[in-house]
Amino acid sequence: MYRRRGANREIEVLLAHPGGPIWANKDAASWTIPKGEFDGDEQPLAAAIREFQEETGFQIDGDFLELGAVRQKSGKLVYAWALEGDCDPAVLVSNTCEIEWPPRSGQKIEIPEVDRGAWFSLPEARVKIMAAQAAFLVTLAQKLSTA
Numbered sequence: 289m290y291r292r293r294g295a296n297r298e299i300e301v302l303l304a305h306p307g308g309p310i311w312a313n314k315d316a317a318s319w320t321i322p323k324g325e326f327d328g329d330e331q332p333l334a335a336a337i338r339e340f341q342e343e344t345g346f347q348i349d350g351d352f353l354e355l356g357a358v359r360q361k362s363g364k365l366v367y368a369w370a371l372e373g374d375c376d377p378a379v380l381v382s383n384t385c386e387i388e389w390p391p392r393s394g395q396k397i398e399i400p401e402v403d404r405g406a407w408f409s410l411p412e413a414r415v416k417i418m419a420a421q422a423a424f425l426v427t428l429a430q431k432l433s434t435a
Contacts, residue, residue, distance in 0.1 A: 289373045290373075291374045298409055301410065303319040304320055304321070304322045304343060305402065305405070305406075306318065307384075307399045308400075309389055311403070317353055318416070318418065319413075319416040320417065320421060321417055322344055323343075323368070333367075335367075342382070342406060344375070345379070345380060345393060350373065352369040352371050353391035356368065361408040368427050370424075377406050380401070382402035384399060387398075387403055
């Protein structure tokens with residue numbers, strides 16, 4: 289999600305911070321777009337809409353702007369779309385997942401997939417977002433400047 293703010297209509301993007309103990313003390317290069325896995329024969333855009341809603345609690349609809357795909361360091365291929373909108377990250381509600389914690393302990397804990405969200409200007413977002421996903425910010429800026 290992106291929005292335009294102020295007299296100069298500066299672009300801000302909504303990023304999500306992953307939940308759980310692995311991410312608890314990480315900030316720079318740790319934030320992400322809300323994302324997840326495809327279900328069965330689910331189309332990528334449908335999955336993106338579903339995952340955004342599951343990880344934030346916000347309903348979205350409208351004209352989506354395709355931003356392409358990137359491969360993250362983990363090997364995961366991430367597809368992204370942008371949608372102009374607004375929401376209050378203070379009321380974000382995420383779904384949960386189960387992880388093994390501590391690693392290789394056999395113990396399971398339930399964590400929120402996203403523990404918080406925030407709006408960032410594009411320069412701020414470039415510092416916060418995971419390295420591979422920074423390409424989405426570049427594509428968004430390019431597409432909005434030519435729109």
